Every structure is written in C-alpha cells, then in structure tokens.
Amino acid sequence: MKLNRPTLALALLCAALFAPAQTGVQPMLHPEADAFRAGDSAYLLAPTRPVEAFDFILSVKECMEPCPWLLIEHRARIAQDTATHPQLDTPPATQLSFYNPATRQTRPFPPELNTPPKEWSIMSGGENTVIVGSIREFVPQFWAIRCDTGQTMRLPAKSRAWVVDNERFFVVEPEGHFLYSWSGNPQPLDFQGWSTDIRRTSEPTLFLMRLKGQGGAVNWQTIDFKINQVASISSEAAEKLLFEAHPALAVQSQPSSDAPGLQTAWLRSNGRESPISLHGPGIMQATSESRMPHELDSQARISGDIRDNGWYVPAGILNAATSKGGVVWFLRDHQLFLRDVVPMSLAEYEQYVRRLVQERAMRQAKQMAIGLFIYSADHDDQMPENAGWRDAVTPYLKDKSTLDGIVYLGNGERINEIQDITTGNMGFLDTPYGRANMRWDGSIRWVPKETP
Numbered sequence: 001m002k003l004n005r006p007t008l009a010l011a012l013l014c015a016a017l018f019a020p021a022q023t024g025v026q027p028m029l030h031p032e033a034d035a036f037r038a039g040d041s042a043y044l045l046a047p048t049r050p051v052e053a054f055d056f057i058l059s060v061k062e063c064m065e066p067c068p069w070l071l072i073e074h075r076a077r078i079a080q081d082t083a084t085h086p087q088l089d090t091p092p093a094t095q096l097s098f099y100n101p102a103t104r105q106t107r108p109f110p111p112e113l114n115t116p117p118k119e120w121s122i123m124s125g126g127e128n129t130v131i132v133g134s135i136r137e138f139v140p141q142f143w144a145i146r147c148d149t150g151q152t153m154r155l156p157a158k159s160r161a162w163v164v165d166n167e168r169f170f171v172v173e174p175e176g177h178f179l180y181s182w183s184g185n186p187q188p189l190d191f192q193g194w195s196t197d198i199r200r201t202s203e204p205t206l207f208l209m210r211l212k213g214q215g216g217a218v219n220w221q222t223i224d225f226k227i228n229q230v231a232s233i234s235s236e237a238a239e240k241l242l243f244e245a246h247p248a249l250a251v252q253s254q255p256s257s258d259a260p261g262l263q264t265a266w267l268r269s270n271g272r273e274s275p276i277s278l279h280g281p282g283i284m285q286a287t288s289e290s291r292m293p294h295e296l297d298s299q300a301r302i303s304g305d306i307r308d309n310g311w312y313v314p315a316g317i318l319n320a321a322t323s324k325g326g327v328v329w330f331l332r333d334h335q336l337f338l339r340d341v342v343p344m345s346l347a348e349y350e351q352y353v354r355r356l357v358q359e360r361a362m363r364q365a366k367q368m369a370i371g372l373f374i375y376s377a378d379h380d381d382q383m384p385e386n387a388g389w390r391d392a393v394t395p396y397l398k399d400k401s402t403l404d405g406i407v408y409l410g411n412g413e414r415i416n417e418i419q420d421i422t423t424g425n426m427g428f429l430d431t432p433y434g435r436a437n438m439r440w441d442g443s444i445r446w447v448p449k450e451t452p
Helices: 005-018 235-245 346-377 389-396
Strands: 034-038 041-045 056-062 070-075 095-100 105-108 121-125 129-136 139-146 152-155 160-163 168-173 176-181 187-189 194-200 206-212 218-224 229-233 249-255 262-269 298-307 315-318 326-332 335-344 406-408 425-431 434-439 444-448
Touching (some): 206 235, 249 298, 249 315, 262 315, 298 326
Antiparallel strands (some): 034 298, 056 070, 121 129, 176 187, 262 298, 406 425, 425 434
16 A cells, blocks of 8 residues: 555654664663762662661761661651641650661660760761760760660760770770770770871771871871781871772762752762763763773762752762672651662673663664654655754754754655665764664664774
8 A cells, every 4th residue: 555645754653653772782780770980990779679667767877987887766657747747746756776778687776875865976886886976965975885785885975986896995085095895994005196096997997096296296007906916107008098998989969950959869989070970961972081981980870859958968878988889878758768889890881881872872863763753744744954954853852852962864855755765864873882873764773883
C-alpha cells in the first residue's frame, strides 16, 4: 500500500516512538546506582536503602574524626506528623541511640546520662566504644560509653580525649597526658614537651603530636599504643601521616534547582576542585587538556530532596579516610537512608562512563528525531530548512537542551522523496566516544570512535 504524505510522516513518527534505540550494550549498573572518580580511585555509589530501626528521626550526628557510629535522636511517629504544620502542645518524648551503618547495629544511649536531656555529640569513637561530650550551663561533661554493653565512665571535665581501642582512652588534661582504662586509674605518659596539636592517624592506635619544648622549639612525635612506644619523627614524616589520614571523600551540598528549599547532596573527592557530573549537560562533550571524561574527577548524586535543618545539611559519609569505600547516610522526611560506597577499578569506571555517554547520546538523538518527525507531520511531510532549523523545530521538543550538540544535515526534504531512507543520515550527535547517527527512517545507530 502506498502511503500518502501525512500518513508517511506519522508512520515514521510512530516507528521512532516505539522502536528501542539500538545501543548494543546492557546497562552496567543498577538504575539507582551511580559511579564517580576521585583522583586515581573510582567508586560505585550503591542504590539507596532505608533504615527501618527508627520510626521518626529528629537529628543525626556523626563524629568529626573516623568513627563507625552515628548518634540519633528519635521518637515514635504520631498522627500530627502527617500535617503540613503540626501543632504540638506537648512535644513527644525523644530518645537517643547509637547506630552503626556498616554492621546495622542499634545500641541504646545510657538513659541515666540523658536525664535531664542534654545536647550530646560524639567526640571520638572506635569499634564498640565512643566518647561523648555535652555542655550544660557552661559545665562540660565527657563520658566513655561501651556501645555493646552499656558500660560508662566519666572522664575529666577539662580534657581532650580519644578512644584508643575498646579498653583504653588517651586523655590530655592540664596536668599532663594520661592513658585511661575502664578501671578509671590514669597512667601518666611522659613526653618531651607539651602537646599543642594531637591528631589521630589512619591507624587507630597511632597518634601524631606536635610538641612545644623548651625555648619554643617545635618537634613531632608519634605514640603507638599498640606497642606502647613513643618516637620522634621529622616534619616530612608528620606531613605524610597527616596526608594519609585526610579523608579521601567528602559530602557537599547545594540548593536543588528543581526543588526550592531543598538541598542536593553530592559525593566527591575531598579537596579537589570542579569535578564534573556524569549526569550533567556537559558530559557529552566533556574534555580537559585532551583528557577524556572518564579521566576527569567526577561527583555522584546522593539525593536531591534533603531538607536543610537550619544549621547543617543532614548528610555525611563514614570511613571516608580509607580506600575501602564507606557508607553514605542522609536524612529525608525524618527517615535515615544509606548508600554503600564500593571501590571499583578504573577500567570498570571507564567502561561505565563510555556506556553512559553512549546511552545518553542515543536517547538524545532519538528525542531529536521524534521532534523532527512531529515538525514534518505538521508541515506536509517536509523537513525543516537547514537555515534556521533550530528555531523551527524547538516548539516540537519537550526540552530545548535536546538541541545541544546536534548537527542537522537535512534541508527541506520531503520524506516520501528520500531514496536512502533506511541508510542515509538526517543528522548526528558527536561525543568523545563515538557518534549517534539519526537515520531518515527514525532509527538511531551508534558508531564508536576508533581507539588510538
């Protein structure tokens, strides 16, 4: 049957709408997963999973140093929580709990320490032990808590303290440096000078101290509680230890462009500038100093609907100082969500980026072809003239960004007069990894670039 002009354009439009793009590849990751690069490492950001241990969460606090535990203030959910502006004459009672995202363990905060309620924070932490601090009426309190057993011990008020392991604590008081155990008997530690700065290194039992001696001389020492040894080290060695302990990954946020009042949280390299977004509009042409997109630092989108609580965005990452990945957490609608961060090889990451760019290019080319066919069906089967084609076809596109990077080869042809409708190209979209060709019949074909 011979199709007349309007019917032919509509037939090709239907074919373009329902025919899948021939990518030739299967999706590499779960649709809700993401990947990103940070320096010489690449990571997979796994799909989101909810934490069902808490009904209604008011706040989540993490330690400023590597620690596996979160401190969570929560309560039971009530009917008024579904209201837009709930009116609560008497706020429901809340409670505190520790939560370990890696092991999914929940442990109660000792209730006797929170009567009356105080504003607690985690100051230091280890496998099963944390040190918490609170200031009430200008009186500081510091307590060591064994999360798995509930054992507690009060530490000196005028002190700085770190968890060494589940049994010991490194405490600095005005009178000197001490090693505490659960027995409460402090063991004095002898150093040549007074510490002006103490840092935990990437090894939990190894601490770095900057000491000020007689005459103002500054030197560095390490104390290894694993072997109970103090050693002097050079400034260069101290800088190396500090660099190794520096978190490799960080969570950063920015206002959501499509949701006023909400924040989008991103996971990226800590300290590096201007990472690209693999899901942003520039990835199709992203290059820098002749580097391909997979060779550039990038960032992964954690969530785009996180509500700023007024003084911080409730999102973070645990174990960010290790090359083994970690766990991202964020609070949304008073519920805690987690996303595992898993290392992946650079080769796997490159393949992921190549597939992502290919799929996006073919999807954009498909949308462009559909827009051209809608235009043609509205203009007696005639394609737009090459001059001014963008302005002509824009009203037929859902998103104007579909035009980005598209090269249109047509020039007012009538579809029923095209001889090579299944092999000729009406346009294409170039990317760093290949070209998406748009055939006159609406099909999209991918032509990969040859690897040099």
